[in-house]
Amino acid sequence: MAMSVSIVPIQNEFSLDARSAGLLLSAFYVSYALMQLAAGWLGDRFGARVILVFSVACWSVFTGATGMATTFAMLLVVRVLFGIGEGGFAPASSVTIAETFPKPERARAKSLVIGASFLGSAIGSGAIAALIHTHGWRFAYHVFGLFGILVAVVLWFAVKRPPRRPKQAGKAAFSALLRSLVLRKTMLIFFFANIVYVALVSWMPSFLIRVRHIDILHAGIASAVPYVVAFACLLLVGWLLDKVGQGRERVFMAVGATAMAVFIALMAYAESLPAMLTLWTLALMGYTVVYGTVFAIPLKHIPDESVGSAAGIINFGGQLAAAISPALIGVLMDLVPGSYVLPYAALLVSALGALVVALTWRPGSHAGGPGEAAGVAA
Template identity: 25%
Template sequence: MSDTAPTAAAPKRPQSVRASRARLVIAAMLFVSVVINYLDRANLSVAMPAIADELSLSPAQQGLLLSAFGWTYAALQIPGGWLIDRVPPRVLYPVCLILWSLATGFMGVFAGFAALIVLRLLVGVFEAPAYPINNRVATSWFPEKERGGVIGFYTSGQFIGLALLTPVLTWLQSAFSWHWIFITTGAAGVVWGAVWWLVYREPKRMRTANAAEVEHIREGGGLVDLEDAPPPRKAPSWPDFAAVLANRKLWGIYLGQFCLTSTLWFFLTWFPTYLVEYRGMDYIQSGLLVSLPYLAAVAGVLLSGFASDALVRRGAPLGLARKGPITAGLLLSTAMIGANFTDSTAWVIAFLCIAFFGNGFASITWSLVSALAPRRLIGSTGGVFNFVGNLSSIATPIVIGLLVSETSFAPGFVYITAVTVVGVLSYTLLVGRVERQPDPEEAAGPAPGGTASA
């Protein structure tokens, strides 16, 4: 036996939140998901010149095919919110990822015009819940003081991914055929869907998240118990929807969002075709030049949040801090019209970089949903806002396809510029002063014989 008495066990050291950074893994997973999401939105635009040549598509037919995604994506924005409240992200996200990725991959196999439209409609169906799922995950995994940063981080993936990977897609098309653009991006999405299912868990179920990190998230306002005890939700009513549809200021932000995203959807649909068919570039050149406006948009997105928050910290009125970057960005987006007045490729790309920088700089529009919507109807207001904004994914490809000719793209730039000016007027004249709108239910007061609710 030992001649020394056993010592008492050392007290267990408290866990440190720094020793557990599982939420950084979640942020990276959201970023990759957004990259894949936007690659599968934009891959058709990269392949469109080759598809149009092979299938002898007119500009109007190209516009119809490019718009097919938007029909189902926009229509399912509001129903998608209902589904997200009932199916956990660990199940719903990989199912959606794998299904939209299979539809994408099959676009490289079934190459007829009608088949491509049907498959593109399916991509829109299964991508519709993606961004609301991202928000649901961010709400569960990140405290309030970190949530804005992580949303900005994963949102930047839509531009960073396109900027870095569009040249890869154009190389695939040049080296093999346009079919491999869809097969490759579809396969990547299927693999990532499996990774998500294997890795993702809610905060309390994630093995790499210790108790200190979970408590850090909870104390900071993160809803770590959301899956266990989802908050009760009042079913949406027709009077509620009427309230968010009959308000002038809210229509100002709805129309403004449509105008803002019209520029985005030009870049996601017609931009590569413009460079190849109207500027005479080959696929490799166009892929490299397409990346430049996307990088400009990244700079705009990052700078807009910094500038807006800086104005708030300095005591500027909320209207100036939020509307200022939005209207300034929309005005910068009108630089697109300059492409109609030059034959220089360098100047064309410069004008389009300025326009897409402005589009990114104006991207803080969701902040006005939070500032203007009646408190009880923020979700309903956001649903309508997202729905109207995404109608541009339908209108922009079709209208441009009808306006441009075989030899001139100038009417397309005129259309986008005019829509952008409407957006400036919408935020200026319809929104006006930024202030919370009254809830009609609260304004009506308690029912006779009843009491006002807290």
């Protein structure tokens, strides 16, 4: 979020073209994706508390370090380290929910956690834009880094110690999870959906500034509106998944992917700023339906001792897409300067890919017990 808002002044300071800016936006997601598999297993093996606090502390340190970079190479290195630090948070948060909530409440709990990231993005987009506008982008990163350290301290005392786990709990089921067709399809759905989401998040502020000629402060504020709506939508999705979603996950994911495809296609023809922001918000709402569902699946259908590993596998696919997406859009923008036809076409194809896989998704048997992890395979 911070990088997508600050990318324009960073481009100006380091004289970066769209391709280099896309590489910078993608660098974080490469290491973040690679961390998912290890972090998920570690969360299952040792519990969430240490992983959560370590992740928040690390990404806060590297947020502050971003403001100290003096070359493009330094920025790339810091972004990669940032991704390593933050990589453990998503699977560890799923482990925390599995340790704390009964299954009938977990979709709401997970939706609140991931929805909070949208709410944070809404607040953060405006806050970092204001800080950049008044004090410059480096100062903004220093402030956010310090705030993150304080959050890490609070988490250490707020998150309960994990229950004792069987020594082989996470390890024993990991290979079975990797063989699960349902889990692989869930990962693929999130892969396609995240190509769309990360492209929009990464490039929309730049689009508003360069094409719509909005200053960075108002671009940041305009970017915040869809996130507020996404937060509310995710809370509704979580509630629906808990109440009526069991066994209907395919419907939720297909509806969300369809909404993404429709509104991405319409965005290509939007001529006014209000129309663009409205369609962006609607596309993001479709994404939240997919997002909330794919992370409810392991919490609903996977044994508690393997939830972190399953969430890590799913998120690996999503973050691999996130590593590809900004760089891909940057290349497409450079191919036809001033035109957004190719980027929109790529996003539409990706949304349709999520829809096709979602329509083939079928839940497997869920007999329970130690073999349930393998039983998610269709």
